[in-house]
Amino acid sequence: MIYFKQIQDWIADYPLLWSIGKFLILASIILVIIxxxxxxxxxxxxxxxxxxxSQKGVEIIGYVLLVIIAITYFTGTIKDFTLIIGLFTAGMAFTLQELILSIAGSLYIFLVKVYEPGDRIEINEIKGDVIDVDSVYTTMMEIGEWVSSDNYTGRIVKLSNAFVFKGPVYNYSKDFPFIWDEFNLPIRYGSDIDLAKSIVIDIASKTLSEFTTNSKSQWKAVVNKYYVEDAQVEPTLAITLTDNWIQxxxxxIVDFKKRRITKHILNDSIRAExxxxxxxxxxxxxxxELIKIPELKIGINKQT
Incomplete structure:
Protein backbone atom coordinates (compact mmCIF):
# COMPACT_ATOMS: atom_id res chain seq x y z
CA MET A 1 0.00 0.00 0.00
CA ILE A 2 2.87 2.34 0.76
CA TYR A 3 4.39 1.81 -2.70
CA PHE A 4 0.99 2.29 -4.33
CA LYS A 5 0.56 5.58 -2.42
CA GLN A 6 4.02 6.74 -3.58
CA ILE A 7 3.16 5.97 -7.20
CA GLN A 8 -0.08 7.96 -6.88
CA ASP A 9 1.83 10.91 -5.41
CA TRP A 10 4.41 10.75 -8.23
CA ILE A 11 1.63 10.74 -10.83
CA ALA A 12 0.02 13.72 -9.15
CA ASP A 13 3.34 15.61 -9.13
CA TYR A 14 4.24 14.79 -12.77
CA PRO A 15 0.98 14.52 -14.74
CA LEU A 16 2.63 15.36 -18.10
CA LEU A 17 5.20 12.59 -17.80
CA TRP A 18 2.45 10.15 -16.84
CA SER A 19 0.40 11.21 -19.89
CA ILE A 20 3.38 10.75 -22.16
CA GLY A 21 4.08 7.35 -20.64
CA LYS A 22 0.48 6.19 -21.19
CA PHE A 23 0.59 7.40 -24.78
CA LEU A 24 3.86 5.56 -25.44
CA ILE A 25 2.33 2.37 -24.06
CA LEU A 26 -0.74 2.84 -26.28
CA ALA A 27 1.42 3.59 -29.32
CA SER A 28 3.52 0.50 -28.64
CA ILE A 29 0.39 -1.65 -28.53
CA ILE A 30 -0.77 -0.26 -31.90
CA LEU A 31 2.65 -0.87 -33.48
CA VAL A 32 2.66 -4.44 -32.15
CA ILE A 33 -0.82 -4.99 -33.62
CA ILE A 34 0.36 -3.62 -37.01
CA SER A 54 -2.64 -5.74 -47.99
CA GLN A 55 0.42 -5.29 -45.80
CA LYS A 56 0.86 -1.71 -47.04
CA GLY A 57 -2.84 -0.99 -46.38
CA VAL A 58 -2.62 -2.23 -42.80
CA GLU A 59 0.55 -0.19 -42.24
CA ILE A 60 -0.97 3.04 -43.59
CA ILE A 61 -4.23 2.60 -41.64
CA GLY A 62 -2.29 1.91 -38.46
CA TYR A 63 -0.12 5.03 -38.80
CA VAL A 64 -3.11 7.26 -39.60
CA LEU A 65 -4.91 5.86 -36.54
CA LEU A 66 -1.82 6.54 -34.44
CA VAL A 67 -1.70 10.20 -35.56
CA ILE A 68 -5.42 10.72 -34.82
CA ILE A 69 -5.07 9.15 -31.38
CA ALA A 70 -2.04 11.34 -30.63
CA ILE A 71 -3.93 14.52 -31.53
CA THR A 72 -7.06 13.64 -29.57
CA TYR A 73 -5.03 12.34 -26.62
CA PHE A 74 -3.03 15.51 -26.04
CA THR A 75 -5.70 18.04 -27.05
CA GLY A 76 -8.67 16.23 -25.59
CA THR A 77 -10.81 16.90 -28.66
CA ILE A 78 -10.70 16.52 -32.43
CA LYS A 79 -11.88 20.09 -33.06
CA ASP A 80 -8.31 21.42 -32.89
CA PHE A 81 -7.18 18.99 -35.58
CA THR A 82 -7.23 21.57 -38.40
CA LEU A 83 -5.34 24.18 -36.39
CA ILE A 84 -2.69 21.71 -35.29
CA ILE A 85 -2.19 20.38 -38.81
CA GLY A 86 -1.87 23.97 -40.11
CA LEU A 87 0.76 24.93 -37.57
CA PHE A 88 2.59 21.66 -38.07
CA THR A 89 2.62 22.10 -41.85
CA ALA A 90 3.89 25.68 -41.63
CA GLY A 91 6.78 24.70 -39.41
CA MET A 92 7.70 21.58 -41.34
CA ALA A 93 7.46 23.38 -44.69
CA PHE A 94 10.32 25.61 -43.62
CA THR A 95 12.60 23.05 -41.98
CA LEU A 96 11.80 19.85 -43.87
CA GLN A 97 11.04 20.93 -47.41
CA GLU A 98 12.61 17.87 -49.03
CA LEU A 99 10.75 15.47 -46.74
CA ILE A 100 7.42 17.17 -47.42
CA LEU A 101 8.11 17.09 -51.16
CA SER A 102 8.85 13.38 -50.86
CA ILE A 103 5.57 12.75 -49.07
CA ALA A 104 3.73 14.81 -51.69
CA GLY A 105 5.52 12.77 -54.33
CA SER A 106 4.30 9.52 -52.77
CA LEU A 107 0.71 10.80 -52.89
CA TYR A 108 1.21 11.85 -56.51
CA ILE A 109 2.64 8.43 -57.39
CA PHE A 110 -0.29 6.69 -55.70
CA LEU A 111 -3.08 8.87 -57.11
CA VAL A 112 -1.79 9.37 -60.66
CA LYS A 113 -0.27 5.86 -60.77
CA VAL A 114 3.02 7.08 -62.20
CA TYR A 115 4.49 3.68 -61.34
CA GLU A 116 3.95 0.84 -58.90
CA PRO A 117 5.89 -2.18 -57.61
CA GLY A 118 6.75 -4.46 -60.52
CA ASP A 119 7.21 -1.65 -63.06
CA ARG A 120 10.55 -1.04 -64.74
CA ILE A 121 11.38 2.67 -64.72
CA GLU A 122 14.17 5.16 -65.24
CA ILE A 123 14.20 8.20 -62.97
CA ASN A 124 17.01 10.62 -62.13
CA GLU A 125 19.22 8.66 -64.60
CA ILE A 126 18.75 5.45 -62.58
CA LYS A 127 17.13 2.41 -64.19
CA GLY A 128 15.60 -0.50 -62.33
CA ASP A 129 12.57 -2.50 -61.28
CA VAL A 130 10.41 -0.92 -58.57
CA ILE A 131 10.24 -3.28 -55.57
CA ASP A 132 8.69 -0.95 -52.99
CA VAL A 133 7.07 2.48 -52.69
CA ASP A 134 6.60 3.98 -49.24
CA SER A 135 5.72 7.44 -47.96
CA VAL A 136 9.23 8.82 -48.54
CA TYR A 137 11.29 6.53 -50.78
CA THR A 138 10.99 4.44 -53.91
CA THR A 139 13.11 1.30 -53.70
CA MET A 140 14.50 -0.12 -56.95
CA MET A 141 16.54 -3.13 -58.01
CA GLU A 142 19.09 -1.47 -60.28
CA ILE A 143 19.76 -2.61 -63.85
CA GLY A 144 22.44 -1.60 -66.33
CA GLU A 145 25.45 0.43 -65.17
CA TRP A 146 28.52 -1.85 -65.49
CA VAL A 147 26.55 -4.86 -66.79
CA SER A 148 25.28 -5.05 -70.37
CA SER A 149 21.66 -5.00 -71.48
CA ASP A 150 18.94 -5.02 -68.82
CA ASN A 151 20.60 -7.26 -66.23
CA TYR A 152 20.43 -6.63 -62.50
CA THR A 153 23.54 -5.21 -60.87
CA GLY A 154 22.53 -6.53 -57.46
CA ARG A 155 22.38 -3.06 -55.93
CA ILE A 156 19.17 -1.91 -54.25
CA VAL A 157 18.62 1.82 -54.72
CA LYS A 158 16.48 4.03 -52.48
CA LEU A 159 15.35 7.17 -54.28
CA SER A 160 13.41 10.09 -52.82
CA ASN A 161 9.85 10.34 -54.13
CA ALA A 162 10.50 14.06 -54.63
CA PHE A 163 12.25 13.22 -57.91
CA VAL A 164 8.89 12.68 -59.65
CA PHE A 165 8.56 16.49 -59.62
CA LYS A 166 12.14 17.20 -60.74
CA GLY A 167 12.43 15.41 -64.05
CA PRO A 168 10.95 12.87 -66.44
CA VAL A 169 9.95 9.38 -65.33
CA TYR A 170 10.44 6.71 -68.00
CA ASN A 171 8.13 3.74 -67.48
CA TYR A 172 8.92 0.60 -69.50
CA SER A 173 5.74 -1.24 -68.53
CA LYS A 174 2.94 1.23 -67.77
CA ASP A 175 -0.11 0.62 -70.03
CA PHE A 176 2.10 -1.14 -72.61
CA PRO A 177 4.53 -3.77 -71.25
CA PHE A 178 6.44 -4.04 -74.54
CA ILE A 179 9.30 -2.09 -76.07
CA TRP A 180 10.78 -1.82 -79.55
CA ASP A 181 14.29 -3.11 -80.02
CA GLU A 182 16.60 -3.54 -83.01
CA PHE A 183 19.99 -4.77 -84.14
CA ASN A 184 22.09 -4.67 -87.33
CA LEU A 185 23.43 -7.51 -89.46
CA PRO A 186 26.28 -6.81 -91.94
CA ILE A 187 25.87 -8.95 -95.11
CA ARG A 188 28.76 -9.17 -97.55
CA TYR A 189 28.29 -7.84 -101.08
CA GLY A 190 27.80 -10.70 -103.54
CA SER A 191 25.61 -12.69 -101.15
CA ASP A 192 22.14 -13.89 -102.10
CA ILE A 193 20.25 -10.93 -100.64
CA ASP A 194 16.76 -12.35 -101.24
CA LEU A 195 17.73 -15.52 -99.40
CA ALA A 196 19.23 -13.47 -96.56
CA LYS A 197 16.05 -11.40 -96.25
CA SER A 198 13.84 -14.50 -96.14
CA ILE A 199 16.04 -16.06 -93.43
CA VAL A 200 15.89 -12.99 -91.20
CA ILE A 201 12.15 -12.37 -91.64
CA ASP A 202 11.17 -16.04 -91.17
CA ILE A 203 13.18 -16.43 -87.98
CA ALA A 204 11.95 -13.11 -86.59
CA SER A 205 8.30 -13.94 -87.35
CA LYS A 206 8.52 -17.34 -85.65
CA THR A 207 10.52 -16.20 -82.64
CA LEU A 208 8.47 -13.06 -82.01
CA SER A 209 4.99 -14.34 -82.87
CA GLU A 210 3.84 -14.47 -79.24
CA PHE A 211 5.00 -10.92 -78.50
CA THR A 212 3.43 -9.64 -81.73
CA THR A 213 0.06 -11.24 -80.99
CA ASN A 214 -0.09 -10.14 -77.35
CA SER A 215 1.00 -6.58 -78.09
CA LYS A 216 -1.57 -5.81 -80.79
CA SER A 217 -4.61 -5.50 -78.52
CA GLN A 218 -2.67 -3.58 -75.88
CA TRP A 219 -1.25 -1.16 -78.43
CA LYS A 220 -4.79 -0.44 -79.67
CA ALA A 221 -5.74 0.46 -76.09
CA VAL A 222 -2.76 2.86 -75.94
CA VAL A 223 -3.79 4.50 -79.23
CA ASN A 224 -7.34 4.96 -77.93
CA LYS A 225 -6.15 6.39 -74.60
CA TYR A 226 -3.39 8.74 -75.80
CA TYR A 227 -2.84 11.06 -78.73
CA VAL A 228 -0.39 8.79 -80.55
CA GLU A 229 -0.36 7.46 -84.07
CA ASP A 230 -0.75 3.77 -84.78
CA ALA A 231 2.49 1.82 -85.14
CA GLN A 232 3.48 -1.47 -86.69
CA VAL A 233 4.18 -4.20 -84.14
CA GLU A 234 5.23 -6.86 -86.65
CA PRO A 235 8.99 -7.29 -87.26
CA THR A 236 10.33 -5.01 -89.99
CA LEU A 237 13.55 -5.22 -91.98
CA ALA A 238 15.31 -2.21 -93.51
CA ILE A 239 18.34 -2.42 -95.81
CA THR A 240 21.11 0.17 -96.12
CA LEU A 241 24.00 0.11 -98.57
CA THR A 242 27.31 1.07 -96.99
CA ASP A 243 30.87 1.27 -98.30
CA ASN A 244 31.77 -2.07 -96.75
CA TRP A 245 28.62 -4.22 -96.66
CA ILE A 246 24.84 -4.38 -96.97
CA GLN A 247 23.42 -3.55 -93.57
CA ILE A 253 8.67 -5.61 -80.44
CA VAL A 254 9.50 -7.58 -77.29
CA ASP A 255 8.45 -7.97 -73.66
CA PHE A 256 10.36 -5.40 -71.60
CA LYS A 257 11.80 -8.10 -69.34
CA LYS A 258 12.87 -10.44 -72.16
CA ARG A 259 14.87 -8.06 -74.33
CA ARG A 260 18.29 -9.64 -73.78
CA ILE A 261 17.32 -13.31 -74.16
CA THR A 262 15.20 -12.54 -77.22
CA LYS A 263 18.06 -10.75 -78.96
CA HIS A 264 20.31 -13.73 -78.17
CA ILE A 265 17.81 -16.21 -79.66
CA LEU A 266 17.40 -14.13 -82.83
CA ASN A 267 21.12 -13.68 -83.39
CA ASP A 268 21.96 -17.32 -82.73
CA SER A 269 19.13 -18.64 -84.94
CA ILE A 270 20.04 -16.32 -87.83
CA ARG A 271 23.71 -17.29 -87.55
CA ALA A 272 22.85 -20.99 -87.67
CA GLU A 273 20.63 -20.58 -90.76
CA GLU A 289 40.73 -9.12 -96.90
CA LEU A 290 43.59 -9.20 -99.42
CA ILE A 291 42.01 -10.24 -102.71
CA LYS A 292 45.04 -10.25 -105.00
CA ILE A 293 48.74 -9.61 -104.62
CA PRO A 294 49.93 -7.24 -107.35
CA GLU A 295 52.64 -8.50 -109.68
CA LEU A 296 56.05 -7.05 -109.06
CA LYS A 297 58.36 -6.48 -112.02
CA ILE A 298 61.99 -6.03 -111.24
CA GLY A 299 64.36 -4.85 -113.95
CA ILE A 300 68.17 -5.13 -113.72
CA ASN A 301 70.35 -2.86 -115.79
CA LYS A 302 73.60 -4.51 -116.75
CA GLN A 303 76.45 -2.08 -117.18
CA THR A 304 79.33 -3.04 -119.39
Missing part, protein backbone atom coordinates in the same frame (compact mmCIF):
# COMPACT_ATOMS: atom_id res chain seq x y z
CA UNK A 35 3.36 -5.95 -37.00
CA UNK A 36 1.19 -8.91 -35.99
CA UNK A 37 -1.37 -8.24 -38.75
CA UNK A 38 1.39 -7.89 -41.35
CA UNK A 39 2.93 -11.21 -40.34
CA UNK A 40 -0.48 -12.93 -40.46
CA UNK A 41 -1.17 -11.54 -43.94
CA UNK A 42 2.26 -12.71 -45.09
CA UNK A 43 1.47 -16.26 -43.96
CA UNK A 44 -2.12 -16.45 -45.20
CA UNK A 45 -2.01 -14.72 -48.63
CA UNK A 46 -0.08 -16.66 -51.31
CA UNK A 47 -0.40 -14.05 -54.09
CA UNK A 48 2.60 -11.70 -53.94
CA UNK A 49 0.82 -8.59 -55.28
CA UNK A 50 -2.24 -8.95 -53.04
CA UNK A 51 -0.06 -9.73 -50.03
CA UNK A 52 2.11 -6.66 -50.62
CA UNK A 53 -0.85 -4.29 -51.04
CA UNK A 248 20.23 -5.32 -92.43
CA UNK A 249 18.38 -3.51 -89.64
CA UNK A 250 15.80 -5.70 -87.87
CA UNK A 251 13.28 -3.85 -85.72
CA UNK A 252 10.82 -5.76 -83.55
CA UNK A 274 23.22 -18.48 -92.59
CA UNK A 275 25.85 -21.17 -92.01
CA UNK A 276 23.52 -23.70 -93.68
CA UNK A 277 23.50 -21.71 -96.95
CA UNK A 278 26.97 -23.01 -97.86
CA UNK A 279 28.36 -19.59 -98.68
CA UNK A 280 25.32 -18.17 -100.49
CA UNK A 281 24.95 -15.70 -97.63
CA UNK A 282 28.06 -14.47 -95.83
CA UNK A 283 28.26 -12.17 -92.83
CA UNK A 284 30.65 -9.27 -93.36
CA UNK A 285 33.20 -7.94 -90.90
CA UNK A 286 35.59 -5.05 -90.55
CA UNK A 287 38.63 -7.26 -91.06
CA UNK A 288 40.78 -6.54 -94.11
Missing amino acids: KFLRSQLKKSIPNTVIRYK FNLRY IEKTNGKVILASTTL
